[in-house]
Amino acid sequence: MALHIDHNARDFTRALALHPREIPAERMEQFERYIAEMFEAFGMDMSDPDVATTPHRYVRALYDATSGYEGDPKLLTVFEKECSGGPDCQLSQIIEGPIPFFALCEHHALPFHGNAYVGYIAHEHLLGISKLTRMVRLFARRFTLQERMGQQIVDTLDAMLRPHGVAVYLEAQHLCTQMRGVREVSPQTRTTFWRGAYAEDPAVRAEFLAACGPRP
Numbered sequence: 637m638a639l640h641i642d643h644n645a646r647d648f649t650r651a652l653a654l655h656p657r658e659i660p661a662e663r664m665e666q667f668e669r670y671i672a673e674m675f676e677a678f679g680m681d682m683s684d685p686d687v688a689t690t691p692h693r694y695v696r697a698l699y700d701a702t703s704g705y706e707g708d709p710k711l712l713t714v715f716e717k718e719c720s721g722g723p724d725c726q727l728s729q730i731i732e733g734p735i736p737f738f739a740l741c742e743h744h745a746l747p748f749h750g751n752a753y754v755g756y757i758a759h760e761h762l763l764g765i766s767k768l769t770r771m772v773r774l775f776a777r778r779f780t781l782q783e784r785m786g787q788q789i790v791d792t793l794d795a796m797l798r799p800h801g802v803a804v805y806l807e808a809q810h811l812c813t814q815m816r817g818v819r820e821v822s823p824q825t826r827t828t829f830w831r832g833a834y835a836e837d838p839a840v841r842a843e844f845l846a847a848c849g850p851r852p
């Protein structure tokens with residue numbers, strides 16, 4: 637049996653939205669000089685030896701925090717599942733979570749972080765549970781938006797597995813609002829994304845949300 641991932645290679649590649657990066661060392665050093673200049677103007681004492689390598693560490697940390705653009709070769713394998721195409725096929729959900737994630741809001745380049753819950757109803761293909769975690773991180777480690785991140789996860793799973801349905805629930809705190817005191821409490825922003833059986837059947841959605849645990 638051919639893998640669906642081949643049939644949908646174009647959808648799958650588009651859903652991943654990769655942007656491989658090759659940045660020469662001298663360019664990274666240039667970025668560090670820009671950052672040092674900005675930190676100094678904002679109040680950091682750049683003559684203090686304790687912070688001499690802070691611009692270097694900052695640029696590296698930002699680079700690592702956006703490594704999701706590079707892709708993840710370990711995501712590519714799927715397993716075959718016995719499926720007769722009968723009614724039994726649609727019965728069971730595979731749900732993983734909470735999957736903690738850290739992302740950077742593209743409006744402020746500040747973190748938003750929280751938990752992802754991913755569910756799907758398999759048809760012919762299965763994905764190892766650890767791959768769901770990898771997929772969440774692939775889309776979190778970018779400059780992104782909570783909304784886009786969830787859509788990319790459902791679209792990629794859909795293209796990869798052609799399942800009967802996909803569900804993603806994200807809850808996150810956004811430092812861009814919290815650090816600047818726009819709101820005093822620390823609210824969770826919650827978003828849900830449905831495909832297939834989840835979009836069509838409220839009972840399937842309810843079962844998924846119940847499995848994600850009681851929400852405060």
Ligand SMILES: [Zn+2]
Pocket residue numbers: 741742743744745746810812813
């Ligand atoms: Zn923001």
Ligand SMILES: [Zn+2]
Pocket residue numbers: 719721722725726758759760800
């Ligand atoms: Zn099926």
